[in-house]
Amino acid sequence: MEQINQVLIRGRVGIVRMNTVNERSVCNFSVATNLVRRTADNTTVEEVTWHNCTAWGNKRFPDLSLIKVGTPIEVKGRLRNNKYSGADGAEHYSTEISVGEFTIIPENEVLTSENAL
Secondary structure (H helix, E strand, C coil): CCCCCCEEEEEEEEEEEEEEEEEEEEEEEEEEEEEEEEECCEEEEEEEEEEEEECCCECCCCCCCCCCCCCCEEEEEEEEEEECCCCCCCCEEEEEEEEEEECCCCCCHHCCHHCCC
8 A cells, every 4th residue: 555645735825934944944834725615504604724834945946935925825745743842841743734846826816715616
């Protein structure tokens, strides 16, 4: 059995933090995805999920400054689990997407919740 760890999401960029680690640029950002559905009484309900992403600057990502708040983006990568100790000494866990590819989506191709139903 082949094992696969692959994620594909499309959404809008939230928080963006640019850093440098060992002379390499790294961009930590969040992406919001949503699910729009209708309930039995025909009201619209929208669920938003935030995904933490990390992209390292390299030949494939020469310009991480393209990632800006509100930008529509498609992210391909793999899930990665992290374990760390908080200020209180307790162990915490987080899951992030380690970005393998990203594409900025033109505004005219963005699907809105109004035309999704």
